[in-house]
Amino acid sequence: MPHRLADPLSRRAVLRAGGVAFAATALGGTGLTAPAAGALKAGLADPAPVTASGDLVEVELVARQRMQRILPEPAAPSPLITYADSFPGPIVRMRKGQRLRATLVNELEEHTSVHWHGIRLPNLEDGVPYLTQPPTRPGERHVYEFTPPDAGSFFFHPHCNTVELLGRGLAGILIVEEPDAPKFDADVVCLVKDWQIDKSGSFGTFITDRGASRAGTFGSVSTVNGAIDPVIEVPANGDIRARFYNIDSTRVVDLRIEGAEAWIVAVDGNPLPPRPLDGWPMGPAMRIDVLFRAPAKAGQSLRLTNVYSAEPKPLATFRAIGPARPNKRFKPRALPAAGIPEPDLKNAPVIPMAFSATAVAQGFDAATIAGLPYADSLCLSEKTFWAINQQSWPEGGHERLPPPLVTLEKGRSYVFELANLTPHLHPIHIHGYTFKVLSSDGRKVVPHHADTVLLEPKERLRVAIKADNPGDWMFHCHIIEHQDTGMMGYIRVA
Known part of the structure; x- marks a missing residue:
């Protein structure tokens, strides 16, 4: 059932937009216009980002199939599923302190929802069907409304049939700008994503x-x-401030900007003291903000490369245009500190979270899944291969919502010991919280805040939260096939 918060605000703006790669609001006094500075390729016009100068930003997210070319001719356009007229889109830019009202319009042939990844928001707005809201059925509308408490680079996507819908492009970007951040000459958004497309332009098998x-x-x-x-x-x-998003369902990337000194200044939108961009692998759903100096002369270029492979793979080119900016020697500037609640580590219980394969792979027929009150065949796979603390999603029984992995006391701090008992990587995401990454038994870890952390094979890694946000929060691997086949559960804060 759709819901809406009755909270009228003083000024309103309704804007709709598709994708954008360059923020006009971030141009400042550069003298460049957004279309000129943000062109990705010839013939691609830059629609304006969703922004508003008042207290409220409103956006309509119309989920439906749209044809868009990914491969060059003679391949046909591909049947993407998006929230706006094109991928990537929309990009919503708002200032910290503004309120977001987002209306999901479901024009798909299946139910869906919007999960706001990485945002510390009220539980009812988290967008997980059967856990925090009823699914939004075909033809229905659902209104999400909240004020993001933190600045940063966030995104949103569905949380049922994610492997196909995200695989076909159903994702959008939410940028919450810092009120007192340093000014940059450009602020670009770069979404890294693979597509399961054959040479004709048709989608292949997602799972x-x-x-x-x-x-x-x-x-x-x-x-x-x-x-x-x-x-x-x-x-x-x-x-240049570049916001790099890994919105792929599977691939891990480790980015380099060849030919430039580049510095990471935020992880998952959370400020980090500047450190060189040299070895920060990003699993699915992870983000980093990077600062670098563009080439001094128009026409010169830099290469964006993924080195997390047998051979470095070029992904994009940054090309300089226009008259040279009169900047002094490049020096990375730190972003303003965030207000993430600091956990009390001295009094924090340690909670083991073991990520493993199931002892025996399970199978569930459609009739069994159809009888579950908390999910359906869009939200659950017919097979499970993975488990958290020896519990797979769905758990045995299926008569009711499975119990939480753990129940936490509101206001108390906790340390999760994430143990990867498998030979595979797992990017672990906790809804509704920004946790603090503390330490690892297998590598040197830079302490930082994040909402998704890449757990290496056989690694034990510790993260901490202050349990100040009540509700039931999903806790899962963000390799979507792992999530959909058992490596998912939820924690309860009460």
Whole structure:
């Protein structure tokens, strides 16, 4: 059932937009216009980002199939599923303190929802069908309304049939801007995503037993912002803030900007003291904000490369345009600190969370899944290969919502010891919380805040939260095939 919060605000703006790669609001005094500075490739116009100057930002997210070209001719356009007229889109930019009202319009042939990834929001707005809200059926509308408490680079996506819907492009970007952040000459958004597309432009298989039970089923076409090896234009000699998103369902990337000194200044939207971009692998759903200096002369370029592979793979090119900015020697500038609640580590119980394969792979027929009051065949796989603390989702029994993995006391701090008992990588995500990454038994960890952390094979890694946000919160691997085949549960804060 749709719901709406009755909370009228003083000023309102209703805007709708598709994808955008360059923020007009971040241009400041550069003299560049957003279309010129943000062109990804010839012929691609830049629609304006969703923004508003008042207290409220409103956006309508119309989920439906739209044809869009990913492969060049003679391949046909591909049947993407998006929230806006094109992928990537929409990109919602708002200031910290503004309120978001987002209306999901479901024009799909299946139910869906919107999960707001990485945001510390009220539980009822988290967008998980059967756990935090009823599913939004075909033809229905559902209104989400909240004020993001933190600045940062976030995104949103569905939480049922995610492997197909996200695989076909159903995702959008939410950027909450810091009120006192340093000014940059450009602020670009780069979404890294593979597509499971054959040479005709048709989608292939999104999930396989082999992939689901191992490292995942990988796409065949790599893109940035939906384009193969695009050229992203940036102001010559400008200081560039690049927001890198890994929105793939499976692939891990480790990015480099060849030819430039580049520094990470945020992880999952959370400020980090500047450190060189040199070895920060990003699993699915992870993000980093990076600062770098564009080439000094128009026409010069830098290469964006993924080195997390047998051979480095070029992904995109940053090309300088326009007159050179009169910038001094490049020096990375830190972002303002966030207000994430600090856990009390001295009094925090340690809770083991073991991620493993199931002892015996299970199968569930459609009739069994159809009888579950908390899920259906869109939200559950017919097979399970994975478990958290020896519990798979769905858990045995199926008569009711499975019990939480753990119940936490509101206001108390906790340390989760994440133990990877498998030979595969697992990006672990906790809904509704930004946790603090503390330590690992297998590698040196830079303490930082995140909402998704890449757990290496056989690693034990500790993260901490202050349990200040009540509700039932999903806790899962963000390799979507792993999530859908058992490596998911929820924690309860009460």
